[in-house]
Amino acid sequence: MLSRRGFVKVSAASVASLALRPFGLLPALAQSGSSDYRALVCVFLFGGNDSNNMVVPVDDTNFRAYSSIRGSLALTAAELTPTVYAATGNAPYAFHGDLAELASMFSNKELAVVANVGSLLQPTTRAQYQAQQSLPLNLFSHSDQQLQWQTSVASGHSATGWAGRAADLIASQNSSNFPTFLSVAGNSLMGTGVSTQPVALNPGQSLDLKGFNGSAASNARLNALENLLTLETGLKLVQASNAVLSDSIADAKALDAALSKATPLKTTFPKTGLGAQLQQVAQIIQVRDGLGMSRQIFFASLGGFDTHTVELETHRQLYPQLSQALAAFSNALVELGVENNVTTFTESDFSRTFQPTTGDGSDHAWGSHHLVMGGAVKGGDIYGQFPTFVLGGPNDTDTRGRWIPTIAIDQYGATLCKWFGIPVSSLSSVFPNFTNFGAQTLSFLG
Amino acid sequence: MRICSFLVVTVWLAAGLSHAQSGLSHRAANRVLEQATWGPTQTPSQILESQGFDAWFSSQITAPISTYPDQPQYNSQGKSNTNLAPIQVLFFQNALNGPDQLRQRVAFALSEIWVISELEVNNASAFPPLLRIFENDAFGNYEQLMKDVTLNAGMGNFLNMVNNDKANVAKGTSPNENYGREIMQLFTLGLAQLNTDGTPVLDGSGNTVPTYTQNDVGAISAAFTGWTYAPMPGFVTTGHNRAYFIPPMVPVETNHDMTAKTILGVKLPGGQTAEEDLASTLHIIFMQPSLPPFICQQLIEHLVTSNPSPAYVSRVATVFENNGSGVRGDLKAVIYAILTDPEARAGDTADTGDATFGHMREPVLLIANLLRGLNGTVSSTSLVANAATNLGQQLFYPPSVFSYFSPAYRTSVGLVGPEFQIYSTQTSANRADTVNSVVYGGQLDAGTKFDISSFTAAATNNTTLINLINSVFFHSDMSSNVQTAITQALAPLTAASDKAKAALYVALTSGEYQIIH
Numbered sequence: 001m002l003s004r005r006g007f008v009k010v011s012a013a014s015v016a017s018l019a020l021r022p023f024g025l026l027p028a029l030a031q032s033g034s035s036d037y038r039a040l041v042c043v044f045l046f047g048g049n050d051s052n053n054m055v056v057p058v059d060d061t062n063f064r065a066y067s068s069i070r071g072s073l074a075l076t077a078a079e080l081t082p083t084v085y086a087a088t089g090n091a092p093y094a095f096h097g098d099l100a101e102l103a104s105m106f107s108n109k110e111l112a113v114v115a116n117v118g119s120l121l122q123p124t125t126r127a128q129y130q131a132q133q134s135l136p137l138n139l140f141s142h143s144d145q146q147l148q149w150q151t152s153v154a155s156g157h158s159a160t161g162w163a164g165r166a167a168d169l170i171a172s173q174n175s176s177n178f179p180t181f182l183s184v185a186g187n188s189l190m191g192t193g194v195s196t197q198p199v200a201l202n203p204g205q206s207l208d209l210k211g212f213n214g215s216a217a218s219n220a221r222l223n224a225l226e227n228l229l230t231l232e233t234g235l236k237l238v239q240a241s242n243a244v245l246s247d248s249i250a251d252a253k254a255l256d257a258a259l260s261k262a263t264p265l266k267t268t269f270p271k272t273g274l275g276a277q278l279q280q281v282a283q284i285i286q287v288r289d290g291l292g293m294s295r296q297i298f299f300a301s302l303g304g305f306d307t308h309t310v311e312l313e314t315h316r317q318l319y320p321q322l323s324q325a326l327a328a329f330s331n332a333l334v335e336l337g338v339e340n341n342v343t344t345f346t347e348s349d350f351s352r353t354f355q356p357t358t359g360d361g362s363d364h365a366w367g368s369h370h371l372v373m374g375g376a377v378k379g380g381d382i383y384g385q386f387p388t389f390v391l392g393g394p395n396d397t398d399t400r401g402r403w404i405p406t407i408a409i410d411q412y413g414a415t416l417c418k419w420f421g422i423p424v425s426s427l428s429s430v431f432p433n434f435t436n437f438g439a440q441t442l443s444f445l446g
Numbered sequence: 447m448r449i450c451s452f453l454v455v456t457v458w459l460a461a462g463l464s465h466a467q468s469g470l471s472h473r474a475a476n477r478v479l480e481q482a483t484w485g486p487t488q489t490p491s492q493i494l495e496s497q498g499f500d501a502w503f504s505s506q507i508t509a510p511i512s513t514y515p516d517q518p519q520y521n522s523q524g525k526s527n528t529n530l531a532p533i534q535v536l537f538f539q540n541a542l543n544g545p546d547q548l549r550q551r552v553a554f555a556l557s558e559i560w561v562i563s564e565l566e567v568n569n570a571s572a573f574p575p576l577l578r579i580f581e582n583d584a585f586g587n588y589e590q591l592m593k594d595v596t597l598n599a600g601m602g603n604f605l606n607m608v609n610n611d612k613a614n615v616a617k618g619t620s621p622n623e624n625y626g627r628e629i630m631q632l633f634t635l636g637l638a639q640l641n642t643d644g645t646p647v648l649d650g651s652g653n654t655v656p657t658y659t660q661n662d663v664g665a666i667s668a669a670f671t672g673w674t675y676a677p678m679p680g681f682v683t684t685g686h687n688r689a690y691f692i693p694p695m696v697p698v699e700t701n702h703d704m705t706a707k708t709i710l711g712v713k714l715p716g717g718q719t720a721e722e723d724l725a726s727t728l729h730i731i732f733m734q735p736s737l738p739p740f741i742c743q744q745l746i747e748h749l750v751t752s753n754p755s756p757a758y759v760s761r762v763a764t765v766f767e768n769n770g771s772g773v774r775g776d777l778k779a780v781i782y783a784i785l786t787d788p789e790a791r792a793g794d795t796a797d798t799g800d801a802t803f804g805h806m807r808e809p810v811l812l813i814a815n816l817l818r819g820l821n822g823t824v825s826s827t828s829l830v831a832n833a834a835t836n837l838g839q840q841l842f843y844p845p846s847v848f849s850y851f852s853p854a855y856r857t858s859v860g861l862v863g864p865e866f867q868i869y870s871t872q873t874s875a876n877r878a879d880t881v882n883s884v885v886y887g888g889q890l891d892a893g894t895k896f897d898i899s900s901f902t903a904a905a906t907n908n909t910t911l912i913n914l915i916n917s918v919f920f921h922s923d924m925s926s927n928v929q930t931a932i933t934q935a936l937a938p939l940t941a942a943s944d945k946a947k948a949a950l951y952v953a954l955t956s957g958e959y960q961i962i963h
Contacts, residue, residue, distance in 0.1 A: 069618065072619075141631060142847075143848055144637070159856065186868065186870055187870045200873075201872055207871055207872060208875070210883075216938045217935075217939055217948070220937055220948075221935040221952060223934065223935075224931040224935035225878075225952060225956075228927060228928065233927065233958065234797065234925075235803065235958075235963055236857075237752065238804075238963075239859055240857040240859045240861070240863060240866060241869065241874075244858075244870065245955075248875045249875075303846065304565070308606040308622040309609075353620075355619070357610075359606060361606070391618075400620060
């Protein structure tokens, strides 16, 4: 079968002659228990989340600088959550007022903040930036920075994503060949590995092909369709197309078999796009044993963060969706008894200029604060350093508050992957620049 | 048309066609229709098959434009009118019935480069004016298109150029950089400097060379300050006019940054008006050497093939640079060059063995092609756009300015395949289900019907049926694999209508049909 599963790098000419797995799930081996289950869940905030307003340091010095420089974008104390205190050093912070659920998870030590993370080739200073030395390719470009967050390859284009490479290394721990990476937000390079090809499932939809009823005529037509997918063709894009549908048919059978045993979740999810996505993820996690999965990576997303103007209004629409969906997901994981087995984290193109635009928004910047949630997370703390709130200061690329990251995506991702079960010795094969940062993971996970 | 006559002789000779002005074979004609229209119908194109490409091309240039009427800005409750359904329906009706097929395809391609999205604009009245620009400028000059779209109020809203004021030192604010950045990154130049053949310019160390710097983004953003919505009828311009999407934006000089600027190495003097800075800036961008290959490569990808050879891009970009009469940016000449290029026409007579050729039918194109090939009808209450949404392409609602898919997206076989970005395990299954609804249900919804009776009539004989499907949907080049598969599906069937449905299902779910080639 012209499936992408497992032979992506095989040349087109040799594809047809390979012994390919048949449509449908291979017999699952003895199921692994959930005690060994681990999942990573990425929530990608498309458009470039202005994390300067997601979490705000509220000590006098920082809050004065924040209020003064951010001007029309500055949140007042009334627009922030009650103060929370970082476990280390007890410094006061507050979340955007529409992130109340996240603030309370922070207080309960179920959620941590990782400060000023971004794409880097090596530790980078303002002087090095201004000399344009060893910088990631195409900073401030949405498409490039989205891909760099997904690939952890800052120097250029990559055919694989970091989650896909991690999945390549860990897929053998799953007892079926259902894809380790599942997206509920469409195709994503993040989950493409050398041997890993993601499965995409729309929330509430099925991969089942409609119109087949098991009659002889129906079976003949289905066989015709499936046979055609296995045949060599002159055009590579036809093969690429066949491969996607082949995967879909194979994955549909596995999903159907597993989801038929699912029971409705008691947790109520918000009726939003992200709520539906995370509900679908929770439902898949529920049937992990039926799918034969002990290691999974999920991809969900929320868009609309490109706030060049009227940012405060936009955040008032988006942040409640983020906060409520994450809270519901957290509750569902508790319901499923896997709250310590699942770690959820954010990614985003970049953060935005600390200095506002004339239209009460902010422009593309670089380093961004991120959220990590789950029972395994050493929550209630801030990891890394917030930038110094001075335009043209030591953390700024120029004079608009485009913060130079002080933690690399490689470190952030490697910390997640180490917890996930990637051997420490393999982390630098997943994150090629990890060694440029001393091969040091962060301490927000054990 | 002097240039066209010249081109047609040389190009068509190069393609091995000795009688440039004579009619095309059915295979060649339907390949043209697959590349350059919303798809063949069951009625062969008389003009292509009797008079040839040039006569067809001329007729397409002069065909009446299938236009879009303005929509109300407010609904009956006085709120923003967010009902785009009438325009979505009209889009498919135009695709199904409009005589200006080539213009519509080029306009659609341009709309996927110069993107706005209802997700952010939230007003249906923003779309008809912009769609008309794409149609009116489809065979015009690219610099005119740049000006028209830049001043379009929907674009002004979407990329925040409207009411973007010069920096305010007292408040510590800067003009926003959204339009200034994306016009270069997405609409004209791309990120890396290109050679005429679309390959990246490399420096001495083998690295790509950026087309612009962050300073250029800031300078262009300043040059584009000082524009607001046109005043609504009965109002005067006050500085920041309320949203009004139908006329182009108007300048407000007090909000315009009049300082001197340096843009892509060219100095603009201080004291220029908003209009002067805008015209100067657009001209500087228009004259950049990366623009012709950047735009031509994307137009080729939309119409002909996802992986054009550098030589193909170069031939088309050279026409963009100079149409033969000294004009840069003549889109009519560019489209002509794209469609008559030997690489586009190489499959007209026989398979070429070029394994990299072709591009995937994006969902909108798939549905339009099914409507045309299966005698479809789209009523005013049709929900046809929902079918494209279900395949990952919500018409007029792309997720961002980066459109529905990236021109650089790569498939699992390593080739560029932009449309594959929205072709997932989910949407591939949904695509087969769409064919199932069309063929077995006869409709996508109560307002979107299909008529397969001519295929049923042909189904008294398997070969006749396969030949008809081959003629309409495979430019008479269906592989033996697909023919065999159809025959296999027909074996248990006796009723003609069952045979027609099964044959169409297998044919239209095949990979060979998904890839226009």
